[in-house]
Amino acid sequence: MRKWIGLILLLGVPSLGQNFEVWAINTWAVDQFFPKFIQEWNRKNPNAQARLIQFENDLYKQRLFVALGAKSGPDVFYNWGGGVLESYVKAGVVEDLTPSIDPAWKNRFLDLAWRGVTFDGRLYGVPSTYLQPVVWFYNKAVFRRLNLQPPQTWSQLLAAVDRIKAAGITPIVVAGGSKWPLLMYQEYLADRIGGPEVFEGIVANRPGAWQHPAILRSAELIVQLAAKNPFQPGWESAQYGTGTVRALFATGRAAMQLMGVWEFGALVDEHPDFVKSGDLGWFAFPRVEGGQGDPRNLAGNFTNYLSVSSFSRNKSASIRFLRELSFSDEYVRFLLRNGAIPPARNIGNLIRQEGAYPDWQGFVYGLVEKAPYYVLSWDQAMPPQLAQPYLDNLQLLFLRRISAQEFVDRMQRLADGLR
Amino acid sequence: MMRSTRDPGLLLLYSIPLLFYGLTVLLPILGTLLLSFYRWDGIGGREWIGLANWGQLLRDEHFSHALKISFVFTLAAWVVQTPVALGLGIYFAQRGLFRQTAAVFAFLPLLFSSTAVGIIWLYMLDPNLGILYYIPPLRGLNPLSESFALATLALVTSWQYIPFHTLLYQAAYQGIPHELYEAASLDGAGEWDAFWHITLPLLRPTIITSSFIIVVGSLTYFDLIWVMTQGGPGYATTNLPVYLYRLAFQSQNVGYGATVGAFLALLALGLSWLLVGRSGVLGRRWS
Numbered sequence: 001m002r003k004w005i006g007l008i009l010l011l012g013v014p015s016l017g018q019n020f021e022v023w024a025i026n027t028w029a030v031d032q033f034f035p036k037f038i039q040e041w042n043r044k045n046p047n048a049q050a051r052l053i054q055f056e057n058d059l060y061k062q063r064l065f066v067a068l069g070a071k072s073g074p075d076v077f078y079n080w081g082g083g084v085l086e087s088y089v090k091a092g093v094v095e096d097l098t099p100s101i102d103p104a105w106k107n108r109f110l111d112l113a114w115r116g117v118t119f120d121g122r123l124y125g126v127p128s129t130y131l132q133p134v135v136w137f138y139n140k141a142v143f144r145r146l147n148l149q150p151p152q153t154w155s156q157l158l159a160a161v162d163r164i165k166a167a168g169i170t171p172i173v174v175a176g177g178s179k180w181p182l183l184m185y186q187e188y189l190a191d192r193i194g195g196p197e198v199f200e201g202i203v204a205n206r207p208g209a210w211q212h213p214a215i216l217r218s219a220e221l222i223v224q225l226a227a228k229n230p231f232q233p234g235w236e237s238a239q240y241g242t243g244t245v246r247a248l249f250a251t252g253r254a255a256m257q258l259m260g261v262w263e264f265g266a267l268v269d270e271h272p273d274f275v276k277s278g279d280l281g282w283f284a285f286p287r288v289e290g291g292q293g294d295p296r297n298l299a300g301n302f303t304n305y306l307s308v309s310s311f312s313r314n315k316s317a318s319i320r321f322l323r324e325l326s327f328s329d330e331y332v333r334f335l336l337r338n339g340a341i342p343p344a345r346n347i348g349n350l351i352r353q354e355g356a357y358p359d360w361q362g363f364v365y366g367l368v369e370k371a372p373y374y375v376l377s378w379d380q381a382m383p384p385q386l387a388q389p390y391l392d393n394l395q396l397l398f399l400r401r402i403s404a405q406e407f408v409d410r411m412q413r414l415a416d417g418l419r
Numbered sequence: 420m421m422r423s424t425r426d427p428g429l430l431l432l433y434s435i436p437l438l439f440y441g442l443t444v445l446l447p448i449l450g451t452l453l454l455s456f457y458r459w460d461g462i463g464g465r466e467w468i469g470l471a472n473w474g475q476l477l478r479d480e481h482f483s484h485a486l487k488i489s490f491v492f493t494l495a496a497w498v499v500q501t502p503v504a505l506g507l508g509i510y511f512a513q514r515g516l517f518r519q520t521a522a523v524f525a526f527l528p529l530l531f532s533s534t535a536v537g538i539i540w541l542y543m544l545d546p547n548l549g550i551l552y553y554i555p556p557l558r559g560l561n562p563l564s565e566s567f568a569l570a571t572l573a574l575v576t577s578w579q580y581i582p583f584h585t586l587l588y589q590a591a592y593q594g595i596p597h598e599l600y601e602a603a604s605l606d607g608a609g610e611w612d613a614f615w616h617i618t619l620p621l622l623r624p625t626i627i628t629s630s631f632i633i634v635v636g637s638l639t640y641f642d643l644i645w646v647m648t649q650g651g652p653g654y655a656t657t658n659l660p661v662y663l664y665r666l667a668f669q670s671q672n673v674g675y676g677a678t679v680g681a682f683l684a685l686l687a688l689g690l691s692w693l694l695v696g697r698s699g700v701l702g703r704r705w706s
Binding site: 058061062065066068069087088090091092093176177179232233234236237238239242244247248253384385388389392395396399401 | 460461462463538541542545546547548559560561563564565568648649651652653654664665668669670671672
């Protein structure tokens with residue numbers, strides 16, 4: 001009899017509490033902070049143990065898609081907000097967190113940060129990492145050697161490319177094989193030329209949105225750049241996840257890279273000597289002569305988010321977990337110490353005090369504070385049915401297999417097909 | 420002496436693997452076929468659209484391109500793997516310490532997962548940090564460029580699977596009676612004659628089996644291609660499975676992706692019938 005009671009208790013006890021899974025990608029912030037944080041959480045919450053499961057960046061997106069479709073897997077999942085998350089919200093697999101987010105929680109973060117997870121006035125995630133605008137990184141040693149200054153206009157950038165190429169160094173590295181690094185060029189060029197209305201029309205899928213002159217012009221400028229062969233050999237098949245592009249940049253074999261600010265943390269992680277040497281430089285995306293967009297506008301990810309699945313086994317614990325992470329001062333300090341900037345309010349002073357890289361962090365925070373407009377990465381803002389073919393066509397544009405006009409025509413046709 | 424096909428013991432023996440096969444292979448294929456009649460984004464609701472997906476398939480230029488890539492890749496895989504495996508199989512089948520040791524090492528590529536093979540070769544073939552960089556005449560060449568990617572993938576795939584086919588040929592060759600070769604040499608036949616008139620004809624069933632495996636395997640090959648190029652650059656290495664994956668899992672167009680999948684299954688079925696079916700090349704009685 002006692003044997004049976006024991007067995008029932010043994011089976012019953014785990015179901016009193018419920019463990020939950022946290023899905024995320026391999027990125028330095030998660031790699032280095034989450035395990036400790038979860039260990040602490042597990043110690044304090046024996047009945048609701050968290051388990052961290054990480055995936056490689058590009059593969060994670062499909063893995064998550066399949067899991068959410070099957071309504072099985074993550075309780076908490078890392079995401080980039082935007083149109084992709086919205087498609088999951090529409091499918092009913094994301095928990096509406098609005099009732100759980102009290103004003104204190106809301107005020108913890110910049111309003112900007114909440115934009116990526118706000119749909120129809122409801123909140124479907126919480127900011128989880130750091131501000132991620134896209135900027136240019138450059139090798140100061142190479143620029144010094146060639147007596148170059150960071151370009152302030154698009155023509156200056158092209159001139160720099162010519163000078164650097166003539167010196168036998170790869171002007172720009174890009175992981176063209178992964179495709180999404182390529183859109184950073186267009187999202188900035190389109191905004192610099194035509195301002196926010198350009199992409200807003202695309203996201204709203206207004207008729208003729210892709211035929212806005214700024215899109216055609218941005219495509220033409222891309223062709224102009226690509227015609228100079230500014231990229232490293234094999235750029236069209238280079239994948240971001242292998243780190244080879246980063247290695248080329250950090251070892252001085254390439255001069256510039258257009259990438260999100262998370263690249264700084266990755267450089268600190270993989271090429272610390274390069275960062276310590278002081279040769280890592282940065283500048284904001286230059287303005288385009290004759291463009292109407294505000295040169296202070298930014299493009300990139302607002303931040304990464306953590307959302308709760310609607311089929312989560314333990315929603316209350318998952319939400320508590322998110323709240324604890326959001327209010328963790330240790331997390332803020334960790335991010336600051338690694339050169340990142342949490343999307344939190346009023347941390348200008350904290351950056352100056354705790355920031356391990358005050359020049360860099362001051363630069364990024366300054367950009368965000370002053371930016372009148374901040375556009376979300378195009379492949380996250382667009383619905384997936386459009387984002388994928390967009391990336392494919394963009395790569396073809398960079399490869400100069402299709403003309404700028406054909407790019408515009410194709411995208412307009414695709415967008416019309418989805419309306 | 421054959422036992423009657425109504426022998427209950429035999430039926431039971433056949434039924435278990437058939438059941439397993441039915442559940443793990445036939446059911447998913449039928450499920451895919453069923454999905455092809457729906458519009459579905461993978462997470463929301465499904466909508467019946469009949470043959471609309473199939474109609475779209477016929478007009479889809481990306482599909483016909485993927486079909487072409489599939490065939491080219493399959494042909495390349497066969498052309499590389501069959502002669503090499505045949506030669507190696509015969510080589511390893513004969514005695515010799517060196518041969519036996521080499522055979523063990525030659526088998527290694529087959530032991531790695533396609534993903535691991537893909538990642539290793541991705542680093543090795545990197546134009547800037549890989550092997551080619553350190554061979555000055557080849558510096559700057561990109562084996563995974565639009566022009567070369569498909570050929571490179573065919574070679575890497577062959578590198579991985581040649582050991583398997585080598586084993587097939589090795590075993591088959593060892594089954595050929597020595598006396599045949601002795602008799603032939605007594606009659607004045609040279610090495611080439613012996614190969615052409617004895618070895619090849621007797622290896623014909625193995626060649627067909629091996630070819631069948633190569634063809635069906637290459638048509639459906641996904642892992643390595645995805646890891647190394649994701650079907651790119653552009654669509655240079657997008658074969659049918661890669662196209663299916665992009666449609667279903669990246670573009671969230673699962674219904675249409677399932678259509679490609681169902682087509683692929685039917686294609687593989689058709690080719691199998693052609694090769695090893697009742698009236699197929701192998702099925703015909705051989706004497």
